[in-house]
Amino acid sequence: MTYQTDKTNKKALTGGAAAAEALRQINPDVMPVYPITPQTPIIETFAKMVADGEADTEIIDVESEHSAMSAAVGAQAAGTRAMTASSSQGIMLMSEVLPIAAGMRLPILMLVSARALSAPINIHGDHQDVMFVRDSGWIQIFCENVQEVYDNTFIALRLAEKVRLPAMVIMDGFTTSHSVENLEILENSVVKKFIGEYNPKNYLLDFEDPKTFGPVALPNFYFEFKRAQIEATDGVIGEIGEIFGEYEKISGRNYDVLESYQLDDAEKAIVVAGSTAGTAKVAVDELREQREKVGLLKIKLFRPFPYEQITEALKNVKKIAVFDRTVSLGSIPPLYSEIKNSLFSILNSQFSIQSYIYGLGGREIFKDDIKKVFEDDQKGREIKYIGLK
Protein backbone atom coordinates (compact mmCIF):
# COMPACT_ATOMS: atom_id res chain seq x y z
CA MET A 1 0.00 0.00 0.00
CA THR A 2 1.37 3.41 -0.97
CA TYR A 3 0.28 6.78 0.36
CA GLN A 4 2.07 9.51 -1.48
CA THR A 5 1.43 13.20 -1.55
CA ASP A 6 2.36 15.23 -4.61
CA LYS A 7 5.70 16.93 -5.03
CA THR A 8 7.51 15.20 -2.19
CA ASN A 9 9.83 12.27 -2.19
CA LYS A 10 8.20 10.92 0.96
CA LYS A 11 6.19 7.76 1.03
CA ALA A 12 4.59 5.67 3.75
CA LEU A 13 5.54 2.04 3.26
CA THR A 14 5.99 -1.15 5.23
CA GLY A 15 9.53 -2.53 5.51
CA GLY A 16 8.60 -5.23 3.01
CA ALA A 17 7.22 -2.69 0.51
CA ALA A 18 10.24 -0.41 1.00
CA ALA A 19 12.54 -3.36 0.22
CA ALA A 20 10.46 -4.07 -2.90
CA GLU A 21 10.66 -0.40 -3.92
CA ALA A 22 14.45 -0.57 -3.61
CA LEU A 23 14.47 -3.79 -5.66
CA ARG A 24 12.35 -2.10 -8.35
CA GLN A 25 14.92 0.69 -8.59
CA ILE A 26 17.81 -1.80 -8.70
CA ASN A 27 15.99 -3.98 -11.25
CA PRO A 28 18.03 -7.17 -10.62
CA ASP A 29 18.48 -9.63 -13.48
CA VAL A 30 17.29 -12.77 -11.68
CA MET A 31 15.28 -13.33 -8.52
CA PRO A 32 14.57 -16.91 -7.46
CA VAL A 33 11.90 -16.70 -4.74
CA TYR A 34 9.99 -18.87 -2.31
CA PRO A 35 7.39 -17.39 0.06
CA ILE A 36 7.59 -17.54 3.85
CA THR A 37 6.06 -15.34 6.56
CA PRO A 38 7.11 -12.61 7.36
CA GLN A 39 9.22 -12.21 4.23
CA THR A 40 6.43 -12.78 1.67
CA PRO A 41 5.41 -9.07 1.37
CA ILE A 42 8.84 -8.33 -0.12
CA ILE A 43 8.62 -10.79 -3.01
CA GLU A 44 4.85 -10.40 -3.36
CA THR A 45 5.11 -6.61 -3.77
CA PHE A 46 8.07 -6.96 -6.10
CA ALA A 47 6.39 -9.68 -8.20
CA LYS A 48 3.45 -7.32 -8.72
CA MET A 49 5.84 -4.58 -9.87
CA VAL A 50 7.39 -7.00 -12.38
CA ALA A 51 3.92 -8.11 -13.55
CA ASP A 52 2.99 -4.43 -14.04
CA GLY A 53 6.10 -3.89 -16.14
CA GLU A 54 7.88 -1.64 -13.61
CA ALA A 55 10.92 -3.96 -13.53
CA ASP A 56 12.05 -6.63 -15.98
CA THR A 57 13.60 -9.06 -13.51
CA GLU A 58 13.40 -12.77 -14.30
CA ILE A 59 11.46 -14.09 -11.30
CA ILE A 60 11.88 -17.84 -10.84
CA ASP A 61 9.25 -19.57 -8.71
CA VAL A 62 11.28 -22.39 -7.21
CA GLU A 63 10.13 -25.31 -5.08
CA SER A 64 12.00 -24.50 -1.85
CA GLU A 65 14.43 -22.05 -0.28
CA HIS A 66 17.25 -24.52 -0.91
CA SER A 67 16.42 -24.19 -4.60
CA ALA A 68 16.05 -20.41 -4.32
CA MET A 69 19.58 -19.99 -3.00
CA SER A 70 20.96 -22.62 -5.39
CA ALA A 71 19.39 -20.82 -8.35
CA ALA A 72 20.75 -17.50 -7.06
CA VAL A 73 24.24 -19.03 -6.91
CA GLY A 74 23.89 -20.33 -10.47
CA ALA A 75 22.54 -17.04 -11.80
CA GLN A 76 25.17 -14.91 -10.06
CA ALA A 77 27.96 -17.25 -11.15
CA ALA A 78 26.68 -17.02 -14.72
CA GLY A 79 27.31 -13.28 -14.53
CA THR A 80 23.99 -11.71 -13.54
CA ARG A 81 22.80 -9.71 -10.53
CA ALA A 82 20.79 -12.23 -8.51
CA MET A 83 18.82 -11.55 -5.34
CA THR A 84 16.37 -13.33 -3.08
CA ALA A 85 14.60 -12.94 0.26
CA SER A 86 13.75 -15.25 3.15
CA SER A 87 13.01 -15.80 6.84
CA SER A 88 13.41 -18.33 9.63
CA GLN A 89 12.99 -21.95 8.45
CA GLY A 90 13.59 -20.73 4.90
CA ILE A 91 17.05 -19.54 5.88
CA MET A 92 17.60 -22.88 7.64
CA LEU A 93 16.80 -24.67 4.40
CA MET A 94 19.15 -22.34 2.51
CA SER A 95 21.90 -22.83 5.03
CA GLU A 96 23.62 -25.58 3.04
CA VAL A 97 24.08 -23.21 0.11
CA LEU A 98 24.94 -19.99 2.00
CA PRO A 99 28.63 -20.84 2.61
CA ILE A 100 28.91 -21.90 -1.05
CA ALA A 101 27.76 -18.44 -2.19
CA ALA A 102 30.34 -16.84 0.09
CA GLY A 103 33.14 -19.30 -0.73
CA MET A 104 32.62 -18.75 -4.46
CA ARG A 105 32.74 -14.98 -3.77
CA LEU A 106 29.33 -14.31 -5.34
CA PRO A 107 27.81 -10.95 -4.34
CA ILE A 108 24.21 -12.17 -3.98
CA LEU A 109 21.91 -9.83 -2.04
CA MET A 110 19.30 -11.32 0.31
CA LEU A 111 16.61 -9.39 2.13
CA VAL A 112 15.78 -11.02 5.43
CA SER A 113 12.70 -10.50 7.54
CA ALA A 114 14.13 -12.03 10.71
CA ARG A 115 11.93 -14.50 12.56
CA ALA A 116 12.03 -17.08 15.37
CA LEU A 117 12.99 -20.71 14.79
CA SER A 118 10.86 -23.77 15.47
CA ALA A 119 10.09 -25.59 17.77
CA PRO A 120 7.67 -24.49 19.04
CA ILE A 121 6.55 -22.93 15.79
CA ASN A 122 6.36 -19.14 15.84
CA ILE A 123 6.14 -16.71 12.94
CA HIS A 124 7.12 -13.53 14.79
CA GLY A 125 10.24 -11.44 14.86
CA ASP A 126 13.51 -12.27 16.54
CA HIS A 127 17.08 -12.82 15.35
CA GLN A 128 17.54 -16.57 15.73
CA ASP A 129 17.51 -17.26 11.98
CA VAL A 130 20.21 -14.74 11.03
CA MET A 131 22.32 -15.52 14.08
CA PHE A 132 22.20 -19.21 13.16
CA VAL A 133 23.96 -18.43 9.85
CA ARG A 134 26.29 -15.72 11.21
CA ASP A 135 29.39 -17.78 10.38
CA SER A 136 28.30 -18.56 6.82
CA GLY A 137 30.56 -15.88 5.28
CA TRP A 138 27.75 -13.44 4.44
CA ILE A 139 27.89 -9.75 5.28
CA GLN A 140 25.06 -9.01 7.73
CA ILE A 141 23.55 -5.53 8.11
CA PHE A 142 20.78 -4.87 10.62
CA CYS A 143 18.09 -2.24 10.03
CA GLU A 144 16.33 -0.22 12.71
CA ASN A 145 13.43 1.06 10.62
CA VAL A 146 11.85 1.20 7.17
CA GLN A 147 14.13 4.01 5.98
CA GLU A 148 17.18 1.92 6.84
CA VAL A 149 15.75 -1.10 5.00
CA TYR A 150 15.47 1.02 1.87
CA ASP A 151 18.89 2.64 2.25
CA ASN A 152 20.78 -0.46 3.34
CA THR A 153 19.53 -2.39 0.31
CA PHE A 154 21.53 -0.08 -1.97
CA ILE A 155 24.50 0.19 0.38
CA ALA A 156 24.69 -3.59 0.84
CA LEU A 157 24.51 -4.17 -2.92
CA ARG A 158 27.35 -1.73 -3.60
CA LEU A 159 29.40 -3.21 -0.78
CA ALA A 160 28.76 -6.82 -1.81
CA GLU A 161 29.79 -6.14 -5.41
CA LYS A 162 32.85 -4.18 -4.32
CA VAL A 163 34.25 -6.91 -2.05
CA ARG A 164 32.66 -9.81 -3.98
CA LEU A 165 30.85 -11.35 -1.01
CA PRO A 166 27.13 -12.01 -0.48
CA ALA A 167 25.16 -9.75 1.88
CA MET A 168 22.01 -9.95 4.00
CA VAL A 169 19.94 -6.88 4.78
CA ILE A 170 18.06 -7.74 7.95
CA MET A 171 14.79 -6.20 9.12
CA ASP A 172 12.81 -7.39 12.14
CA GLY A 173 9.92 -9.65 11.15
CA PHE A 174 6.54 -7.85 11.47
CA THR A 175 7.93 -5.02 13.65
CA THR A 176 9.66 -3.56 10.59
CA SER A 177 8.54 -5.74 7.69
CA HIS A 178 4.80 -5.13 8.25
CA SER A 179 4.69 -1.70 9.93
CA VAL A 180 4.00 1.38 7.82
CA GLU A 181 6.46 4.22 8.37
CA ASN A 182 7.40 7.38 6.50
CA LEU A 183 10.52 7.24 4.42
CA GLU A 184 12.29 9.27 1.79
CA ILE A 185 12.65 7.72 -1.64
CA LEU A 186 15.44 8.58 -4.07
CA GLU A 187 14.94 9.35 -7.74
CA ASN A 188 15.24 6.32 -10.03
CA SER A 189 18.09 7.94 -11.95
CA VAL A 190 20.01 8.72 -8.73
CA VAL A 191 19.76 5.09 -7.61
CA LYS A 192 20.79 3.84 -11.03
CA LYS A 193 23.88 6.00 -10.96
CA PHE A 194 24.74 4.97 -7.39
CA ILE A 195 24.53 1.21 -7.99
CA GLY A 196 25.96 1.30 -11.52
CA GLU A 197 26.20 -1.63 -13.91
CA TYR A 198 27.25 -5.02 -12.58
CA ASN A 199 30.61 -6.01 -14.04
CA PRO A 200 31.57 -9.42 -12.66
CA LYS A 201 35.28 -10.13 -12.28
CA ASN A 202 34.73 -13.78 -13.15
CA TYR A 203 31.64 -15.31 -14.71
CA LEU A 204 30.67 -18.70 -15.97
CA LEU A 205 29.31 -17.62 -19.36
CA ASP A 206 32.64 -16.08 -20.35
CA PHE A 207 33.30 -18.12 -23.49
CA GLU A 208 36.45 -16.18 -24.36
CA ASP A 209 38.09 -17.05 -21.06
CA PRO A 210 36.46 -20.24 -19.69
CA LYS A 211 36.76 -21.00 -15.98
CA THR A 212 35.84 -23.71 -13.53
CA PHE A 213 33.59 -22.69 -10.62
CA GLY A 214 33.29 -24.73 -7.44
CA PRO A 215 36.12 -27.25 -7.90
CA VAL A 216 37.37 -29.64 -5.24
CA ALA A 217 40.18 -28.37 -2.99
CA LEU A 218 41.93 -31.04 -0.97
CA PRO A 219 44.09 -30.62 2.17
CA ASN A 220 46.95 -29.20 0.05
CA PHE A 221 45.06 -25.99 -0.89
CA TYR A 222 41.72 -25.75 0.95
CA PHE A 223 43.21 -23.85 3.94
CA GLU A 224 44.65 -21.15 1.65
CA PHE A 225 41.27 -20.55 -0.07
CA LYS A 226 39.65 -20.07 3.35
CA ARG A 227 42.45 -17.76 4.52
CA ALA A 228 41.92 -15.58 1.45
CA GLN A 229 38.18 -15.54 2.18
CA ILE A 230 38.84 -14.42 5.77
CA GLU A 231 40.93 -11.56 4.40
CA ALA A 232 38.16 -10.51 2.00
CA THR A 233 35.53 -10.62 4.76
CA ASP A 234 37.62 -8.58 7.19
CA GLY A 235 38.27 -6.12 4.36
CA VAL A 236 34.58 -5.12 4.33
CA ILE A 237 35.13 -2.73 7.25
CA GLY A 238 37.77 -0.83 5.27
CA GLU A 239 35.55 -0.55 2.17
CA ILE A 240 32.18 0.33 3.70
CA GLY A 241 33.13 3.86 4.84
CA GLU A 242 33.57 5.16 1.29
CA ILE A 243 30.19 3.71 0.26
CA PHE A 244 28.46 5.31 3.28
CA GLY A 245 30.09 8.60 2.25
CA GLU A 246 28.85 8.34 -1.33
CA TYR A 247 25.39 7.43 -0.12
CA GLU A 248 25.29 10.46 2.16
CA LYS A 249 25.99 12.68 -0.85
CA ILE A 250 22.89 11.42 -2.70
CA SER A 251 20.55 10.97 0.27
CA GLY A 252 21.69 13.36 3.00
CA ARG A 253 21.62 10.45 5.43
CA ASN A 254 24.81 9.73 7.31
CA TYR A 255 25.45 6.12 8.28
CA ASP A 256 28.24 4.14 9.89
CA VAL A 257 28.90 0.53 10.92
CA LEU A 258 27.36 1.46 14.27
CA GLU A 259 25.33 4.36 15.62
CA SER A 260 26.18 6.08 18.89
CA TYR A 261 23.22 7.76 20.53
CA GLN A 262 23.83 10.03 23.55
CA LEU A 263 27.01 8.05 24.14
CA ASP A 264 29.60 10.84 24.46
CA ASP A 265 29.23 11.40 28.21
CA ALA A 266 27.29 8.22 28.99
CA GLU A 267 28.19 6.20 32.07
CA LYS A 268 25.70 3.48 31.22
CA ALA A 269 24.89 2.16 27.76
CA ILE A 270 22.57 -0.22 26.02
CA VAL A 271 23.88 -2.23 23.05
CA VAL A 272 21.25 -3.52 20.63
CA ALA A 273 20.69 -4.33 16.93
CA GLY A 274 17.50 -3.98 14.90
CA SER A 275 14.16 -2.26 15.53
CA THR A 276 14.51 -2.28 19.33
CA ALA A 277 17.14 0.44 18.92
CA GLY A 278 14.25 2.80 18.08
CA THR A 279 12.40 1.93 21.29
CA ALA A 280 15.64 2.12 23.26
CA LYS A 281 16.31 5.66 21.97
CA VAL A 282 12.99 6.79 23.49
CA ALA A 283 13.92 5.05 26.75
CA VAL A 284 17.31 6.79 26.72
CA ASP A 285 15.61 10.16 26.10
CA GLU A 286 13.29 9.65 29.07
CA LEU A 287 16.16 8.64 31.35
CA ARG A 288 18.18 11.64 30.14
CA GLU A 289 15.29 13.90 31.19
CA GLN A 290 15.79 12.51 34.69
CA ARG A 291 19.49 13.46 34.35
CA GLU A 292 20.64 9.86 34.05
CA LYS A 293 23.82 9.64 31.96
CA VAL A 294 22.69 6.85 29.66
CA GLY A 295 23.38 6.17 26.01
CA LEU A 296 22.85 3.64 23.25
CA LEU A 297 25.11 1.82 20.84
CA LYS A 298 23.24 0.47 17.84
CA ILE A 299 24.97 -2.31 15.90
CA LYS A 300 24.37 -2.06 12.16
CA LEU A 301 27.14 -4.21 10.73
CA PHE A 302 27.19 -7.54 12.54
CA ARG A 303 29.30 -9.53 10.04
CA PRO A 304 32.12 -8.75 9.78
CA PHE A 305 32.02 -7.51 13.36
CA PRO A 306 33.55 -4.03 13.83
CA TYR A 307 35.51 -4.81 17.00
CA GLU A 308 37.78 -1.77 16.98
CA GLN A 309 35.00 0.75 16.39
CA ILE A 310 33.01 -0.82 19.23
CA THR A 311 35.96 -0.78 21.64
CA GLU A 312 36.39 2.91 20.84
CA ALA A 313 32.68 3.70 21.26
CA LEU A 314 32.34 1.92 24.61
CA LYS A 315 35.74 2.61 26.18
CA ASN A 316 34.49 5.20 28.70
CA VAL A 317 31.22 3.49 29.63
CA LYS A 318 31.10 1.96 33.10
CA LYS A 319 27.99 -0.16 32.86
CA ILE A 320 26.87 -1.89 29.66
CA ALA A 321 23.67 -3.80 28.98
CA VAL A 322 23.78 -5.97 25.85
CA PHE A 323 20.44 -6.98 24.30
CA ASP A 324 20.28 -10.20 22.29
CA ARG A 325 17.09 -11.11 20.47
CA THR A 326 18.30 -14.69 20.13
CA VAL A 327 19.61 -17.60 22.13
CA SER A 328 22.83 -19.49 21.74
CA LEU A 329 21.83 -22.75 23.35
CA GLY A 330 24.53 -24.09 25.62
CA SER A 331 26.50 -20.86 25.30
CA ILE A 332 26.18 -17.13 25.97
CA PRO A 333 24.23 -15.00 23.45
CA PRO A 334 26.22 -13.90 20.39
CA LEU A 335 26.04 -10.09 20.64
CA TYR A 336 26.95 -10.22 24.34
CA SER A 337 29.85 -12.50 23.48
CA GLU A 338 31.10 -10.16 20.74
CA ILE A 339 30.84 -7.06 22.93
CA LYS A 340 32.84 -8.80 25.66
CA ASN A 341 35.42 -9.72 23.01
CA SER A 342 35.57 -6.12 21.84
CA LEU A 343 36.32 -4.92 25.36
CA PHE A 344 38.84 -7.60 26.24
CA SER A 345 41.73 -5.64 24.73
CA ILE A 346 41.16 -2.70 27.08
CA LEU A 347 40.48 -4.69 30.23
CA ASN A 348 43.33 -5.01 32.69
CA SER A 349 43.46 -8.73 32.43
CA GLN A 350 45.83 -11.23 33.96
CA PHE A 351 45.43 -13.33 30.82
CA SER A 352 47.19 -13.21 27.51
CA ILE A 353 45.19 -15.16 24.96
CA GLN A 354 45.82 -15.77 21.28
CA SER A 355 43.57 -17.20 18.57
CA TYR A 356 44.97 -19.92 16.28
CA ILE A 357 43.22 -21.39 13.26
CA TYR A 358 44.54 -24.79 12.20
CA GLY A 359 43.64 -27.90 10.26
CA LEU A 360 41.04 -26.50 7.82
CA GLY A 361 40.13 -28.90 5.05
CA GLY A 362 42.16 -31.68 6.63
CA ARG A 363 45.49 -29.81 6.82
CA GLU A 364 47.81 -31.77 9.14
CA ILE A 365 49.02 -30.38 12.45
CA PHE A 366 52.18 -31.72 14.10
CA LYS A 367 53.59 -31.94 17.61
CA ASP A 368 56.26 -29.31 16.85
CA ASP A 369 53.61 -26.85 15.56
CA ILE A 370 51.82 -27.19 18.88
CA LYS A 371 54.98 -26.72 20.94
CA LYS A 372 55.97 -23.58 19.02
CA VAL A 373 52.87 -21.54 19.91
CA PHE A 374 54.27 -20.39 23.25
CA GLU A 375 57.20 -18.71 21.49
CA ASP A 376 54.79 -16.36 19.67
CA ASP A 377 54.10 -12.75 20.59
CA GLN A 378 50.47 -12.68 21.51
CA LYS A 379 48.94 -9.56 20.08
CA GLY A 380 45.35 -8.62 20.60
CA ARG A 381 42.65 -9.81 18.28
CA GLU A 382 44.88 -10.71 15.36
CA ILE A 383 44.39 -14.35 14.37
CA LYS A 384 47.35 -16.63 13.80
CA TYR A 385 47.36 -19.63 11.48
CA ILE A 386 49.13 -22.94 12.00
CA GLY A 387 50.25 -24.76 8.86
CA LEU A 388 49.14 -22.06 6.39
CA LYS A 389 51.05 -21.61 3.14
Add this chain to the structure above:
Amino acid sequence: MNWQEIEEGAIIKHDIKKSPKTGNWRYMKPAVDKKTCIGCGTCFLFCPEAAIDFDSERKADIDYDICKGCGVCATVCPQKAIKMGKN
Protein backbone atom coordinates in the same frame (compact mmCIF):
# COMPACT_ATOMS: atom_id res chain seq x y z
CA MET B 1 51.33 -21.07 -4.10
CA ASN B 2 50.54 -19.20 -0.87
CA TRP B 3 47.16 -17.86 0.27
CA GLN B 4 47.79 -14.39 -1.17
CA GLU B 5 48.36 -15.79 -4.66
CA ILE B 6 45.54 -18.31 -4.71
CA GLU B 7 42.60 -17.92 -7.15
CA GLU B 8 39.76 -15.84 -5.71
CA GLY B 9 36.74 -17.98 -4.81
CA ALA B 10 38.54 -21.08 -6.12
CA ILE B 11 37.55 -19.96 -9.64
CA ILE B 12 40.13 -21.57 -11.86
CA LYS B 13 41.01 -20.67 -15.43
CA HIS B 14 40.47 -23.47 -17.86
CA ASP B 15 43.78 -24.85 -19.08
CA ILE B 16 43.65 -28.17 -20.91
CA LYS B 17 47.41 -28.60 -20.52
CA LYS B 18 47.01 -28.70 -16.73
CA SER B 19 43.98 -31.00 -16.70
CA PRO B 20 44.63 -34.50 -15.36
CA LYS B 21 44.92 -37.22 -18.01
CA THR B 22 42.06 -39.34 -16.76
CA GLY B 23 42.60 -41.72 -19.70
CA ASN B 24 45.00 -43.74 -17.59
CA TRP B 25 42.15 -44.68 -15.23
CA ARG B 26 40.58 -46.70 -18.07
CA TYR B 27 39.98 -50.44 -17.83
CA MET B 28 37.56 -50.87 -20.75
CA LYS B 29 38.08 -48.89 -23.96
CA PRO B 30 35.32 -47.73 -26.33
CA ALA B 31 35.98 -48.08 -30.07
CA VAL B 32 33.87 -46.29 -32.71
CA ASP B 33 32.98 -48.12 -35.88
CA LYS B 34 33.14 -45.12 -38.21
CA LYS B 35 31.19 -46.93 -40.94
CA THR B 36 28.17 -47.52 -38.66
CA CYS B 37 28.31 -44.12 -36.92
CA ILE B 38 25.69 -41.71 -38.32
CA GLY B 39 27.05 -38.64 -36.46
CA CYS B 40 23.83 -38.15 -34.48
CA GLY B 41 25.75 -36.72 -31.49
CA THR B 42 24.00 -38.79 -28.80
CA CYS B 43 27.32 -39.98 -27.34
CA PHE B 44 28.66 -36.40 -27.52
CA LEU B 45 25.78 -35.23 -25.31
CA PHE B 46 25.95 -38.12 -22.85
CA CYS B 47 29.73 -38.39 -22.35
CA PRO B 48 30.25 -37.30 -18.71
CA GLU B 49 33.84 -36.21 -19.43
CA ALA B 50 33.17 -34.31 -22.67
CA ALA B 51 35.77 -36.63 -24.22
CA ILE B 52 33.86 -37.07 -27.49
CA ASP B 53 33.92 -34.67 -30.42
CA PHE B 54 33.20 -35.03 -34.13
CA ASP B 55 35.97 -35.70 -36.62
CA SER B 56 36.21 -34.02 -40.02
CA GLU B 57 33.63 -36.45 -41.45
CA ARG B 58 31.22 -35.80 -38.54
CA LYS B 59 31.84 -39.17 -36.93
CA ALA B 60 32.25 -39.63 -33.18
CA ASP B 61 35.88 -39.13 -32.19
CA ILE B 62 37.06 -40.09 -28.71
CA ASP B 63 39.90 -38.32 -26.89
CA TYR B 64 41.65 -41.24 -25.18
CA ASP B 65 43.73 -38.89 -23.01
CA ILE B 66 40.52 -38.00 -21.17
CA CYS B 67 38.13 -40.99 -21.68
CA LYS B 68 37.81 -43.01 -18.45
CA GLY B 69 36.13 -45.93 -20.20
CA CYS B 70 32.79 -45.68 -18.38
CA GLY B 71 30.89 -47.09 -21.36
CA VAL B 72 27.96 -44.65 -21.34
CA CYS B 73 28.57 -43.88 -25.03
CA ALA B 74 28.37 -47.54 -25.99
CA THR B 75 25.09 -47.91 -24.08
CA VAL B 76 23.37 -44.83 -25.56
CA CYS B 77 24.54 -45.22 -29.19
CA PRO B 78 21.35 -45.89 -31.26
CA GLN B 79 23.44 -47.52 -34.01
CA LYS B 80 25.43 -49.76 -31.65
CA ALA B 81 28.46 -48.24 -33.40
CA ILE B 82 30.52 -48.04 -30.17
CA LYS B 83 31.84 -51.28 -28.67
CA MET B 84 33.68 -51.67 -25.39
CA GLY B 85 36.84 -53.76 -25.46
CA LYS B 86 39.77 -54.45 -23.15
CA ASN B 87 42.01 -51.38 -22.89
